[in-house]
Amino acid sequence: MELFISQTSLPADKTYVSDKMREFNWRHFPDSLKGRYQEVQLFLKNADGVNYGGLTGEICWNWLEVHYLFVDEACRKTGYGSLLIAEAESLARSKGCDFIKLDTLSFQALDFYLKHGFEVYGTLPNAGGFSHYYLKKDL
Numbered sequence: 001m002e003l004f005i006s007q008t009s010l011p012a013d014k015t016y017v018s019d020k021m022r023e024f025n026w027r028h029f030p031d032s033l034k035g036r037y038q039e040v041q042l043f044l045k046n047a048d049g050v051n052y053g054g055l056t057g058e059i060c061w062n063w064l065e066v067h068y069l070f071v072d073e074a075c076r077k078t079g080y081g082s083l084l085i086a087e088a089e090s091l092a093r094s095k096g097c098d099f100i101k102l103d104t105l106s107f108q109a110l111d112f113y114l115k116h117g118f119e120v121y122g123t124l125p126n127a128g129g130f131s132h133y134y135l136k137k138d139l
Contacts, residue, residue, distance in 0.1 A: 029061060033061040033062055036059065036060065036061050036062070036095070036096075037059065037060055037061075038058065038095065039056075039057075039058050040056065040057045040058060040059060040064060040088065040091060041054065041055075041056050042054055042055045042056075042084055042087055042088060042091075044071065044072075044075065044080050044083075052072040052075050052080070053069075053070045053071035053072050053075065053080065053084070054068075054069075054070065055068065055069045055070075055084040055085070055087075055088050056068045057088070057102075059092065059095050059097060062096065062098045062099075063092075063097050063098060063099050063100065063101055064091070064092040064095075064097050064100045064101075065100075065101050065102065066088065066100060066101070066102035067102075069084060069085070069102070069109070081109075081112060082116065085116050088100065089139065092139055093139050097139055098138065098139060099136050099137060099138045099139055100118075100136070100137045100139065101134070101135065101136045101137075102118070102134075102135055103132060103134045104132075104133050104135065105127060105128075105130045105131070105132055105133070106130040106131040106132075106133070107130055110133055113135050114135075116137070117137050118135040118136065118137040119135060119136055119137065120133050120134065120135055121134055121135065121136050
């Protein structure tokens with residue numbers, strides 16, 4: 001059989017790869033962690049439902065991985081980012097997570113995460129001219 005690499009994809013192509021990866025992983029994880037998956041979506045909205053930011057990620061096995069945390073520039077330095085992190089931590093604890101992991105670039109929010117108890121466990125220099133930090137917080 002001859003195969004080739006394609007950059008053209010259908011939605012089913014991505015689903016195939018992610019489903020097969022999960023299937024492989026499930027064979028190696030303890031039964032107590034299997035099936036522990038939940039998308040996390042927390043949003044900052046006003047009374048009219050206008051979105052001013054949020055936090056998205058996923059609970060997978062025994063951790064919460066934050067993919068994005070964003071607060072509209074006009075709302076920064078008012079505590080809303082801290083509220084989002086606190087809510088995410090509370091959710092993670094209630095779901096039996098042992099830690100939270102995330103990443104940030106040096107021009108983004110490293111100091112914010114350090115202030116909230118995250119620790120750097122890895123750094124990649126020269127990520128577009130910046131440093132790319134990987135952080136973890138034990139719960």
